[in-house]
């Protein structure tokens with residue numbers, strides 16, 4: 001099909017990009033789309049942020065790939081650590097998946113244990129340890145276990161899958177396997193499953209139970225680092241042992257990181273490190289340069305403006321669905337939103353997984369025809385390239401799409 005990323009395939013067929021223009025994507029036929037996908041939450045300044053482009057060009061001129069360290073690496077590390085105090089030491093990687101691998105390896109080496117706890121519905125990337133129970137039927141409430149591979153080719157490993165926002169399930173996993181668990185990996189909200197928020201008590205209990213059992217907590221902030229400068233851990237007031245970040249921090253180029261407690265991350269230090277980190281394009285200078293330029297333009301006032309547009313979108317969507325008497329739940333935080341066809345609030349993976357996907361796919365399709373690109377699963381996110389006029393354009397397109405879908409439902 002000409003697509004090397006399963007996520008990008010939707011029915012009847014995806015469109016191909018011609019070029020980006022600020023908040024918009026233009027396809028090969030010249031159709032313009034307000035881009036609410038932003039490369040699956042990665043782009044914070046849209047497509048043509050001039051300072052990022054200039055920084056990349058400067059880095060290319062110096063050498064795109066010198067094969068020796070650059071000072072950009074330390075510069076960016078210092079900027080990240082100034083924003084996220086729990087990160088005392090960090091390693092850069094190319095993708096979020098590799099950053100997760102880097103954190104898991106550090107946890108295993110540091111604790112001398114092998115098992116990892118993850119939660120159903122949580123996506124942490126392509127590596128085998130975490131590719132379980134994603135987009136699959138919900139587990140029994142309170143249950144936990146080895147889980148089910150999310151795709152072919154994933155072997156049985158040391159992973160234990162527990163139910164998100166379910167303290168009984170979490171405690172069960174630790175009571176059964178506590179002294180074998182190296183780490184629990186958790187997203188503060190399920191970025192790929194209806195943006196379900198971790199309940200504060202659940203998140204705090206997760207950290208507490210892990211600590212009691214001598215396991216580490218890895219916060220996967222690869223998506224949630226777009227919410228506030230200090231990541232969701234700042235919002236919850238929790239200091240995890242390790243954190244992974246990716247997507248937005250690369251300014252549109254491939255970059256991710258794993259960092260946290262200095263004593264844990266020191267497994268990577270020295271001439272003969274206990275854990276070896278390899279990767280030809282790790283800390284890729286073009287990505288580091290893009291990241292610095294992106295972060296320079298992404299400070300508290302920028303977060304505030306983006307997040308208040310996000311609030312306006314969520315409120316506007318709820319008003320439209322209410323006016324049309326549709327049973328739809330709109331979740332989301334900061335600059336993100338998710339639409340689920342559900343009469344009840346979507347606070348559990350079970351509710352999300354059992355909701356019909358057809359109406360959301362229809363809405364996605366209608367919106368494409370009106371010049372709006374959002375994720376086919378019903379998620380969208382904003383970029384700083386957008387303004388109030390773009391938000392009104394989006395909400396107007398949702399209103400007319402919903403009206404047209406209701407008319408065709410009545411007619412059929």
Ligand SMILES: Cc1ncc(COP(=O)(O)O)c(C=O)c1O
Nearest residue numbers: 095096097123124125191222223
């Ligand atoms: C929360 C989370 N963790 C990890 C990853 C994996 O990142 P990457 O696709 O860069 O490997 C993703 C990607 O969507 C993600 O959303």
